[in-house]
Amino acid sequence: MQWEIVIGIETHAQLTTQSKIFSGSSIAYGAKPNTQANTVDLALPGVLPVLNKGAVERAIKLGLSVGAKINSPSIFARKNYFYPDLPKGYQISQYELPIVEGGCIKIQTGETEKTIHLTRAHLEEDAGKSLHEDFQGMSGIDLNRAGTPLLEIVTEPDMRSSTEAVVYAKTLHSLVRWIGICDGNMQEGSFRCDANVSVRPKGSETLGTRCEIKNLNSFRFLEKAIDFEARRQIEILEDGGSIRQETRLYDANKDETRSMRSKEDANDYRYFPDPDLLPLEIAESWVNQLNDALPELPEARRSRYMTDFGLSAYDATVLTSAREIAEYFENTLERLPGQAKLCANWIMGEISGRLNKDDTEITACPISPTQLAALLSRISDGTISGKAAKIVFESMWNGELDQNADAIIEAKGLKQISDDGAIEKMVDEVLAANAQQVADYRNGKEKAFNSLVGQVMKATKGKANPMQVNEILKKKLQT
Amino acid sequence: MTLSVNDVKRIADLACIETSESEAQATLGQLADIFKLIETMQVVDTSSVEPMSHAQDVVQRLREDKITESDQRDLYQSVAPQTEAGLYLVPKVIE
Numbered sequence: 001m002q003w004e005i006v007i008g009i010e011t012h013a014q015l016t017t018q019s020k021i022f023s024g025s026s027i028a029y030g031a032k033p034n035t036q037a038n039t040v041d042l043a044l045p046g047v048l049p050v051l052n053k054g055a056v057e058r059a060i061k062l063g064l065s066v067g068a069k070i071n072s073p074s075i076f077a078r079k080n081y082f083y084p085d086l087p088k089g090y091q092i093s094q095y096e097l098p099i100v101e102g103g104c105i106k107i108q109t110g111e112t113e114k115t116i117h118l119t120r121a122h123l124e125e126d127a128g129k130s131l132h133e134d135f136q137g138m139s140g141i142d143l144n145r146a147g148t149p150l151l152e153i154v155t156e157p158d159m160r161s162s163t164e165a166v167v168y169a170k171t172l173h174s175l176v177r178w179i180g181i182c183d184g185n186m187q188e189g190s191f192r193c194d195a196n197v198s199v200r201p202k203g204s205e206t207l208g209t210r211c212e213i214k215n216l217n218s219f220r221f222l223e224k225a226i227d228f229e230a231r232r233q234i235e236i237l238e239d240g241g242s243i244r245q246e247t248r249l250y251d252a253n254k255d256e257t258r259s260m261r262s263k264e265d266a267n268d269y270r271y272f273p274d275p276d277l278l279p280l281e282i283a284e285s286w287v288n289q290l291n292d293a294l295p296e297l298p299e300a301r302r303s304r305y306m307t308d309f310g311l312s313a314y315d316a317t318v319l320t321s322a323r324e325i326a327e328y329f330e331n332t333l334e335r336l337p338g339q340a341k342l343c344a345n346w347i348m349g350e351i352s353g354r355l356n357k358d359d360t361e362i363t364a365c366p367i368s369p370t371q372l373a374a375l376l377s378r379i380s381d382g383t384i385s386g387k388a389a390k391i392v393f394e395s396m397w398n399g400e401l402d403q404n405a406d407a408i409i410e411a412k413g414l415k416q417i418s419d420d421g422a423i424e425k426m427v428d429e430v431l432a433a434n435a436q437q438v439a440d441y442r443n444g445k446e447k448a449f450n451s452l453v454g455q456v457m458k459a460t461k462g463k464a465n466p467m468q469v470n471e472i473l474k475k476k477l478q479t
Numbered sequence: 480m481t482l483s484v485n486d487v488k489r490i491a492d493l494a495c496i497e498t499s500e501s502e503a504q505a506t507l508g509q510l511a512d513i514f515k516l517i518e519t520m521q522v523v524d525t526s527s528v529e530p531m532s533h534a535q536d537v538v539q540r541l542r543e544d545k546i547t548e549s550d551q552r553d554l555y556q557s558v559a560p561q562t563e564a565g566l567y568l569v570p571k572v573i574e
Contacts, residue, residue, distance in 0.1 A: 018546050019546045019548075024542070024545065024547030025548045032552075033565035034555070034565050035550040035565070036548075036550070037552070037555070038555075042555060044555075050540075050542045051540075051541050052541070052542060053541035053544055054544025056541060082495045096532075097532075132571065135563060135566075135571075137571055138561070138571055139568070140567070140568055141566055141567040141568070142565075273532040275534075278538050278540075279533055279539060280539045281539070
């Protein structure tokens with residue numbers, strides 16, 4: 001039987017505020033335990049939560065950028081469960097009337113575009129951290145993270161493969177960074193995905209029983225966990241078994257998922273509106289103001305790059321994968337009008353290759369867009385060959401000669417010989433010395449031509465403009 | 480709706496509340512009274528009433544996103560039963 005995999009994703013995006021969602025404590029990462037946990041975060045008696053405007057603002061921005069409905073009023077609810085790193089005994093989250101409802105995200109797999117619908121996005125607080133080692137029979141609790149603002153973004157079960165799931169997660173990751181609401185740091189847990197996976201016979205309309213895989217903190221784990229889980233479910237069903245709805249954990253070391261808890265003995269969260277928080281009303285004027293301030297979104301920019309600059313879907317997708325890359329590209333292109341493809345190739349090739357090698361980001365790129373444009377303009381005006389340009393690039397990267405492309409070209413003697421007279425002289429010499437190949441070419445051996453070009457290039461130490469060599473050689477051989 | 484004492488024990492278990500036999504019996508009676516109250520209320524036609532999430536007709540005010548708290552760990556931990564290396568210690572719980 002053929003099986004279809006059905007995937008929905010829940011993402012917890014930590015918001016880029018200064019302070020917590022309901023208190024004035026800092027949310028900076030890496031502080032000493034409990035130095036960023038105040039009375040509200042510790043749930044001391046008599047304290048009250050006060051909602052952070054910055055968190056609400058970021059949720060609205062996400063909603064606007066995915067074309068969702070911004071609910072007003074929106075309601076906060078208590079999700080009750082017992083765990084020591086949740087000192088209140090409940091997490092403040094949203095249940096009915098989440099701040100963001102609906103919307104969609106377009107994803108690009110290869111040349112195919114697909115729309116992933118969002119169910120909702122709601123605001124909630126993170127819990128603290130439990131440390132189970134090191135303390136005999138006891139657990140250590142660090143409440144620095146308690147109260148950190150999260151936006152949980154939930155999709156419909158619209159994805160059909162682990163590849164689509166990863167592309168969705170990457171697209172969302174790039175979007176939240178693009179609009180500046182989340183730093184996307186997966187190592188620090190700022191962007192965490194849970195995947196809901198089920199399988200069904202191909203062609204079936206009803207959804208199979210799903211399992212939720214928790215805390216996938218890299219795109220690779222997301223892909224592997226889904227692949228493993230789908231295989232596991234298919235095996236069970238093919239053996240005549242049935243799937244139990246449960247929460248599972250992915251173990252990266254063993255590359256498998258294992259049961260964490262089944263739905264039957266799951267907590268009943270006893271959601272109810274939090275009496276400590278009033279309904280959140282969001283003025284239309286505020287939403288409009290945020291909408292006006294929103295940057296051009298990656299999707300819009302991607303299609304602009306394709307229509308205005310004639311770039312391929314692939315190039316446009318890579319260049320808009322982060323706002324900083326897109327800015328770098330546009331700043332370079334501004335100084336080199338009409339050379340979009342050349343700029344794209346160099347940014348996606350040399351620049352991104354070197355950034356990867358040095359494990360750094362484009363914001364720390366040692367070559368500025370102006371400097372890159374100066375180099376590329378010397379390729380397009382024929383001063384240097386592409387090969388020589390790579391040598392200049394390397395020198396610029398290493399900070400030689402004030403990263404001045406022209407000075408480096410001069411110092412290294414990389415200028416192409418573009419003087420017709422000089423090239424003609426070389427061509428004449430090569431033709432005279434290679435009578436046999438000339439005869440071969442005239443007898444129809446095309447290969448002999450390439451060999452003659454090679455001879456001329458060699459004679460000029462690779463500095464002759466190959467296009468000109470081609471032209472002049474052809475002209476001479478025809479006479 | 481009628482509730483059995485086993486239902487009470489099951490709910491208590493899910494809510495992580497320890498209950499003795501006599502407490503479960505007493506709670507059964509109290510819960511039955513509450514159900515009666517709910518039944519009475521459910522007779523009222525509320526189809527045209529918009530649900531409200533809060534008893535007061537006011538809206539949430541927001542605070543500016545500013546760090547207003549400083550580190551007072553020592554003060555807070557002075558009332559904690561047990562701490563170590565800056566952490567609050569609790570009986571081991573692993574899910």
